Amino acid sequence: MGSDTEQESRKRDSGLPEVEFKRDLESTNEKLPYPKSVFFIVVNEFCERFSYYGMKAVLVLYLVNVLQYSEDVSTVIYHVFSFLCYFTPLLGAMLADSFLGKFKTIFYLSVVYASGNVLLSLAATPALFLPPIPFSMLGLGLIALGTGGIKPCVAAFGGDQFVLPQQTVQLASFFSFFYMSINAGSLISTAITPIIRSDVQCFGQDQCYSLAFAIPAALMIVALLVFLAGKPLYREVKPSGNVVVKLVKCVAHAISRKRNTSQSRTHWLDHADDDYDIRFIEDVKIVLRILYLYLPIPVFWALFDQQGSRWTLQATRMDGVVGSYTIKPDQVQVINPALILIFIPLFDNAIYPLLGKCRLIKKPLQRLIVGGILAGIAFIISGVLELELEKTYPNKLTTTQANLNFVNTLPCDITVNFNGNDEEIAQNMARIFEAVEAKTYKLTIKAPKCTGTEFQQGEFEITPKKQQYEIDETPEVKTGGGFTYLITFDIANKIQLAYSQRSDDREKPKEGTPKVRFILAGEFFEKLSPKKTYISLFNDDGRDDYDYVFDVIDTNRTSGSGNIGHTTDTQEVEPLPYEATLVFGGSESSGDTIRVPLKSFETQLGASYVVTISKNGTYTADFKLEEEVKKPENYNLQLITITKESSIHMAWLLPQYIVLTAAEIMFSITGLEFSYSQAPVSMKSVMQSAWLLTVAFGNLIVVIIALIPLFDEQSKEFFLFAGLMFVDMMWFAYMAWRYVPAKLEDPSKKKENE
Numbered sequence: 115m116g117s118d119t120e121q122e123s124r125k126r127d128s129g130l131p132e133v134e135f136k137r138d139l140e141s142t143n144e145k146l147p148y149p150k151s152v153f154f155i156v157v158n159e160f161c162e163r164f165s166y167y168g169m170k171a172v173l174v175l176y177l178v179n180v181l182q183y184s185e186d187v188s189t190v191i192y193h194v195f196s197f198l199c200y201f202t203p204l205l206g207a208m209l210a211d212s213f214l215g216k217f218k219t220i221f222y223l224s225v226v227y228a229s230g231n232v233l234l235s236l237a238a239t240p241a242l243f244l245p246p247i248p249f250s251m252l253g254l255g256l257i258a259l260g261t262g263g264i265k266p267c268v269a270a271f272g273g274d275q276f277v278l279p280q281q282t283v284q285l286a287s288f289f290s291f292f293y294m295s296i297n298a299g300s301l302i303s304t305a306i307t308p309i310i311r312s313d314v315q316c317f318g319q320d321q322c323y324s325l326a327f328a329i330p331a332a333l334m335i336v337a338l339l340v341f342l343a344g345k346p347l348y349r350e351v352k353p354s355g356n357v358v359v360k361l362v363k364c365v366a367h368a369i370s371r372k373r374n375t376s377q378s379r380t381h382w383l384d385h386a387d388d389d390y391d392i393r394f395i396e397d398v399k400i401v402l403r404i405l406y407l408y409l410p411i412p413v414f415w416a417l418f419d420q421q422g423s424r425w426t427l428q429a430t431r432m433d434g435v436v437g438s439y440t441i442k443p444d445q446v447q448v449i450n451p452a453l454i455l456i457f458i459p460l461f462d463n464a465i466y467p468l469l470g471k472c473r474l475i476k477k478p479l480q481r482l483i484v485g486g487i488l489a490g491i492a493f494i495i496s497g498v499l500e501l502e503l504e505k506t507y508p509n510k511l512t513t514t515q516a517n518l519n520f521v522n523t524l525p526c527d528i529t530v531n532f533n534g535n536d537e538e539i540a541q542n543m544a545r546i547f548e549a550v551e552a553k554t555y556k557l558t559i560k561a562p563k564c565t566g567t568e569f570q571q572g573e574f575e576i577t578p579k580k581q582q583y584e585i586d587e588t589p590e591v592k593t594g595g596g597f598t599y600l601i602t603f604d605i606a607n608k609i610q611l612a613y614s615q616r617s618d619d620r621e622k623p624k625e626g627t628p629k630v631r632f633i634l635a636g637e638f639f640e641k642l643s644p645k646k647t648y649i650s651l652f653n654d655d656g657r658d659d660y661d662y663v664f665d666v667i668d669t670n671r672t673s674g675s676g677n678i679g680h681t682t683d684t685q686e687v688e689p690l691p692y693e694a695t696l697v698f699g700g701s702e703s704s705g706d707t708i709r710v711p712l713k714s715f716e717t718q719l720g721a722s723y724v725v726t727i728s729k730n731g732t733y734t735a736d737f738k739l740e741e742e743v744k745k746p747e748n749y750n751l752q753l754i755t756i757t758k759e760s761s762i763h764m765a766w767l768l769p770q771y772i773v774l775t776a777a778e779i780m781f782s783i784t785g786l787e788f789s790y791s792q793a794p795v796s797m798k799s800v801m802q803s804a805w806l807l808t809v810a811f812g813n814l815i816v817v818i819i820a821l822i823p824l825f826d827e828q829s830k831e832f833f834l835f836a837g838l839m840f841v842d843m844m845w846f847a848y849m850a851w852r853y854v855p856a857k858l859e860d861p862s863k864k865k866e867n868e
Contacts, residue, residue: 154344161337163299200810202262211356227260231331308442415812478788479850485781490839492774497832523728526564614681628717720760
């Protein structure tokens, strides 16, 4: 785009016919070699984009899983960071054009940029014991200042390496390579960084955010060194003043003079003609008309930039299994840059020519409107998908409610009378009573279907606890709200009820990996040593083994039951089939440790489970505990689903990504082309700065909506953004209808006519 405009202006200024102008360019291009310095600039851009997009790909999950912010707060932080990344280019442009020049601005701010990356990586390293929140926020602030500050300078600095008009054709090829380096860096890093985060274990943790941030930091340091290595070859242009600053001063001067004079002028900007020449004033008028058209544009970016926040969080609640590989939630962001590389030639060579033949969507403003509508449609698709996902989410509870999960471990079907209602619970099955108010209930359990043994009826009083609110060091507020009761029996075959005071983990796993905890209950285990009892999980290929240690401290005894339920912590495990082994007794070295293989089970993505272990079968008269505990057939293992698995596959994200990427092609690229074609040559940099500001303010819209608790369901927020986009495009269509294309002609005649 920039090269075509430059060539047109050179052709216009030269006064040569078109054929002679092209012949002149071809002859001069043969005389000047391609500048070697641009190699360092292109490599620098690749490394910088790898660093930026690699870090940003895992950022929202880092905020949720490591810093323990809620999804709403994480969304706010993510988009505030994006806002700063697109607001600070104004500062970088002013520094480069008015004070430091492009080379020094890029170098100094790259140092700031790399420092922020290193600081973020150190903050994510548990072994250093740094306060993670303040160090992470400081690191993100430095990254935003660095990446935003160099954003308007790098491409322009690359353009400075060419001699114009002699190297106009070579300049065009440079911008093509430059754009390819951006897409290559973002595509590769968005695919690789989530794998490093998820599949590498470090510092005793299943995931390694420190390394996921360290690699982008290393790439940014490489980018800085490569850029510095090209210093002897660079062609540097001295700073000559920033046109954005000049434009702002012109507008301010015109407003000031208009207020202080009664003289009537054709246009209010004409009041600035005492300090500014008429050509510049006319250029400012054209720019302000285009900037007026920019007012609705931030809404598009409010939708588009949620790929890295809301859509990534949506992916954590979906199934990513493809064969033997599991797609990471943050990896889905790679769809957009991959589709961009496919869609650009597709639109240029097929879709736009076809629409042109049909006399449809030929004008730039028409394409912008269609692009905005497509973005709204993409969010309708995401909202419909979210409605389906919400069916797999845990039910919502008030602060005085709880879910009660009764697990039947008896060797027959039973009848439970709870809150005056009879409920059948099949053998080895569970029944969850949802949204039970916190008060005392009478529970009666009958087992008339058990044959061979007469179970005595059990009557109990239970009082579900209110949800316990625990404020962590972060603003995140966690709630309990679910409790599992095991219906079991003692050695006299009397029905017992046991439960752990530790609540069930009902929340969807934040990264999609399933959650599992174990409960051990029944008089069968009374003589075991809970402090030395644990469960070991193994899978067939030897990957991802886990140990669960039973805790005797966090347990309780129901009134009159004489029974204890021992529990473990909840752990996130890989979605695999597992063989479970119960280990109890002394130490391995003493040789008196007992290992009992139990039934295998399989976990699914997005689910939360409670695994209960109880006595299988009834007690006999010759029962001897010391011998029977060693027999696997005496154990009953049940996998109870507390929260449903993520049954909807991530492939269903493709439609919304395809539509949004098509919207980006029609909206973003067309918008830049329109702005450059309508703006005067002297105002091209103003248009670039203004376009980046629309991205910044789009992220600010997301921040504002996320901070206002409008909806409990994410689907409603998606529909809100879609509706906002449609209304915004109606406004933009009206503005486009009234817009008169700029006539870029010499305004000197106007001075003569006044």
